[in-house]
Amino acid sequence: MRVRRQLERRVRALIADPGTRKDAVRDLLIGEIAAWQSARIPEYGRLHRDGAWPPALPTDVFRVRRIASHPLKEDARVFRSSGTTSSNRSAHVFKDLGLYDAAARAAAKYMLFPDVERMRLVFLAPHEEEAPHSSLSYMLTRFAQWFGSEHTWVWHDGGLDIERLETTLVQAVADGQAVALLGTSFAFVHAEDGLGDSSIPLPVGSRIMQTGGYKGRSREVRPAELRRAMSRRYGVPEPWIVAEYGMTELSSQMYETTLRDDLTGISSPRRLWIPPWVRATPVDPDTLQPVQGDACGVLRIDDCASLDSVCCIQSADLATRVEDGIVVEGRAPGAAPRGCSLAADEALGVS
């Protein structure tokens, strides 16, 4: 416990100042957290790597094993990824959500709400009570407490309440109150389909945060196309439409830089901001070493806020470095060529 407390204190120090990069401090901390976790989590302890960086645990392991640096009875919360069966859902366990909350709040304040203390929030995602295992729902419910002057949930029972969305937005326009729309990409596509020709230009200062892929829950729309459509419909300038990158297996989130860049007068390409307590690195799939320059690699994320599970994660996402951030090119399809493309569902778990 003593070591965990010490590590947590140091992580909190990084989180407390999201505007300052202390990469050497972060890297040292990552190494210490990884060593501590390696001794406590047998699955992680089995990994060995050459080189300066500790090994990164593939996200697929979270689907088949409980990854925790504490005993089962101390689990305070379990987040699970979306999926159709328990065998293909990742589980991320927490003993304490304090660091998660601190990281989520600091990142959102810095990247989504740097100019306001509170504003009206509209969530196109289920409430925490409706989706108790969703880390997104948990985070958005906290956002309501941290950043909301008022808030409305327009996703219920697995569907979008179009009427409520429209009414809420029309009211915001009438009140002259800026709104933050936050939700999943597929929910925004449902909104596009459901609102038809209605255009609801929102007051200045309104913004949109969208996250996640489609997973067959709506038609798929390319990010730039969806951004354009949302910008037209809600009158929100494209830089104020920000994608969030998060994963069940992580405790921190990355946001696109455009809103903050626009506010601070910086002209830079759209990319994901890497919080100072996170190291995000595209790596070579053979050597697992960082790729050179702006080459595409498989995204490794070392997240100091993941104290209760594993800090160093190997995702299946493809990414490239862009300036001081990264751009995620997309999630690699699970059904990679194998034999004559044996279906992934069949392929997994055959014994």
Added chain:
Amino acid sequence: MTDDPSVILKRARTVLEAGEILRGRSVAERARWLEASAQALSEGTPLGREARAMLPEETALSDAMVAWALRTTLGTVSRDALLGVAEEATEVVGPRPDPISLLSVVLAGNVFTASVRGIVVPLLFGVPVLVKASSRETRFPTLIREALRCADAELGMAMDLVVFRGGDADREAALVEPAEAVAVYGTDETVSAIKPRIGGHVAVIAHGHGVSVAYCSARSLTPESIDDVTARVALDLAAYDQRGCLSPQVIYVEDCPGTSVDGFTTRLSGALEAVAEMLPRGPLPEAVGAAQTQWRGLAEVEGTLVRGREHALAINRHGAIRWSPGYRNATIVPVRDLDDALASMKAFAAHLKCAGTDSWTLRELTARFLESASWKAYATEIGTMQTPALEAPADGSPVWEGLFRARRR
């Protein structure tokens, strides 16, 4: 490049008409022509040089791998082998088989030389062929067409090629309209998607999902033989960068006092390094790279992973096989004996295409596959898994399946 439905239909009809000329020649004449066509693609010929120059980029295989694939595949198209297949078919089907008038073939894109058998065998039996190439791999079928026409311009008209993206109903209709059967290579999804679109008048010869495995018995793991065995398995594994359905995904290794599974794996890893010197892996696609990081890491967590420069071998002692993304990533499973290995294979018997094994076990494994209709696989000697003979069964059926009309009583 995409061909219009009218072009597809026109080519189909031309090929159909050329069928009469094809059937007018004897089997021996057709075999001679096909052998000459294969030779027209050999290393020193203009077409052969073109193939070796152009195919690495299109197939994303290394230069050496393309050259090996061409040499080993075209080498199976000999007059003797062709006549052997014809003779075997005659024994089974009868002395005067009645070939169908036209076969349309939908090719997959994972192993470029798979088209050879799919084209050569029908032509041998007097069945003209219209090929729909994978939109990503058109060069090799084009070169085959050139080779067939180069060897005999008249007979060469019995094969032609069309290109379009899969899922185009109008073009698919044109492809199969004059055909009596269509052979479909690809995923089960491709096969099941295409069936309702082409209607009931055309028979579908499906070549869907598949995986292959290898089995090494204790007898093959003696100090005298193990180097040969691991070299053979390494070749099977490395060939076509393990992209094909004949590539071993799992290697069952019998527990034996002399050679431990760990020892076998270390030797196999060494053999794979040696193969990589001769037949380097092609560039790793990004999506495969992502899947590879997950598969390797999970294997390391669940068992033992032996990594090489371009390969990894996962020793799996707990029984749950996780299929790798290919590209020289394979699972080693220790087993007590052949029964134990077969019990494991049963779980995916419907998808098992081929099992390679050592010379001591080949006869027994062949017999075991013949015992039950649930097995679609055939057994072959390790080291030859990726170079199937012309007469090797396809999905549990003779290679000429679907090429003859049923006899009327």
